[in-house]
Amino acid sequence: MRGLTALPLLFAPMIAWGDCTQNLQNWAQALHPTLELASDFAVCKVNPADTSQVVAALPLKVNVDEYGQGDYSLDVLVADAASGKIIAHHYQEAVIISDAVQFSGLTLDTARYQVAPGLRAFGVRIRHTGSSRVNPFSSETLSLYEHDGSQLRQIMGHLVVSESHGEWDGVCAGEFGEIKRTLAMGEPGKDGFSGLRLTEISTGSQSIAKGADDCQEIEGVTQTKRFSLEYDGGRYGVPKGLRFE
Structure with missing residues (x-):
């Protein structure tokens, strides 16, 4: 992983600013000319915390095959909305793995993640989907980024905010589960950063064959758990059991 460094203004405005997606390829070429942008997945939007800026996430193919499997790097950036010039960025090499779980x-x-007074973070959510029909799986993770002047840094990484999984016979009988996690700001802690209050709701169900043609679904018990993620002076630590591996 490369360090967090300020990036000079790399290129003059090439188009009148409108739809920020027009600059996704320009940004990727300027930052990583030897890597191919996974353009189907690249995104950008106006930052509601500062509408003079846009934020973007650029997944870049490192060693990806024709089926989309392999490793992707990720560059998250903040740019000037009027010109498209890059203000700050944060690069992570081969951070997204795509294999059987794609x-x-x-x-x-860009929800209101007010992590400290005068400091609002934004997030990048990454989705993975399993390829097995009889063992369905999907997951979404959340990472938070803080922009401070010429630096952009990741302050929380790869928290699983939703996950669904199951195992069944492909016809009826099987078990399924789902987990949803939501974040809320807690009390100020180290360096004025608020703790993150995490609420987890998990549900399950079971399908049972009843006779030749009937399939009965039985809902399980809903469980709620709560966690707290504290800022340690550099980032919010995410316990192993809550992090995408």
């Missing part, structure tokens, strides 16, 4: 998309999350 990388299937990402989105920018």
Whole structure:
């Protein structure tokens, strides 16, 4: 992984600013001329915390085959909305792995993550989907980024915010489960950063064959758990059991 460094203004405005997606390829070429942008997955949007800026996430193919399997790097950036010039970026090499559990998309999350007074983070959500019909799986993770001047840094990484899984016979009988996690801001802690309050709701169900043609679904008990993620002076630590591996 490369360090967090300020990036000079790499290129003059090439188009009148409108749809920020027009600059996705320009940004990728300027930052990583030897890597191919996974353009189907690249995203950008205006930052509601500062509408003079846009934020973007650029997945880049490192060693990806024709089926989309392999490793993707990720560059997250902040750019000037009027000109498209890059203000700050954060690069992670080969951070997204796509294999039997395939990388299937990402989105920018600009909810109000007010992590400290005067400091609002934004998120990148990454989705993975399993390829097995009888063992269905899907997952979405959330990472948070803080922009401070010429630096952009990741302050929380790869928290699983939703997951669904199952095992069945392909006809009826099987078991299925789902987990949803939501974040809320807690009390200020180290360096003025709020703790993150995490609520987890898990549900399950079971399908049972009843006779030759009937399939009965039985809902399981819903469970709720709560966790707290504390800022340690550099980032929010995500316990192993809550992190995408």
